Amino acid sequence: MRLLVLMQRDDSMGNWDVVISSYQLSSGRMESYELVDQNLLDKLESDERMKISRIVIMDPDDPSAQFMMENLPFHSHHGYLGCQSSDLNIIADFLGFDIRNALLVRNLNENSA
Numbered sequence: 001m002r003l004l005v006l007m008q009r010d011d012s013m014g015n016w017d018v019v020i021s022s023y024q025l026s027s028g029r030m031e032s033y034e035l036v037d038q039n040l041l042d043k044l045e046s047d048e049r050m051k052i053s054r055i056v057i058m059d060p061d062d063p064s065a066q067f068m069m070e071n072l073p074f075h076s077h078h079g080y081l082g083c084q085s086s087d088l089n090i091i092a093d094f095l096g097f098d099i100r101n102a103l104l105v106r107n108l109n110e111n112s113a
Helices: 030-043 063-071 085-095
Strands: 003-009 017-023 052-058 081-084 100-107
Touching: 003 063, 017 030, 017 100, 030 052, 063 085
Parallel strands: 017 052
Antiparallel strands: 003 017, 003 100, 081 100
């Protein structure tokens, strides 16, 4: 996995989008969405799963995925960052919609699953 973003849009009624960029997944293949969905089902409790509004797969060369990889700050330890409002504004301005909250995960080994 190259990038994982859990994003809560302002209009999502408290639900989260799961945004993934990976060389092993393809935005044009239903099998990729089924694989992610099955992994979420396996890992999340049913009440947690109900908070997922949609799954978005971005190909690694997608401009939005590249923008997030190149421009958003990440803590070097563990690769996690809970976004501050200024970080959310960067994402929102680029993507074109308001974001309430986001958790970003980046894997520095870009070819790993």
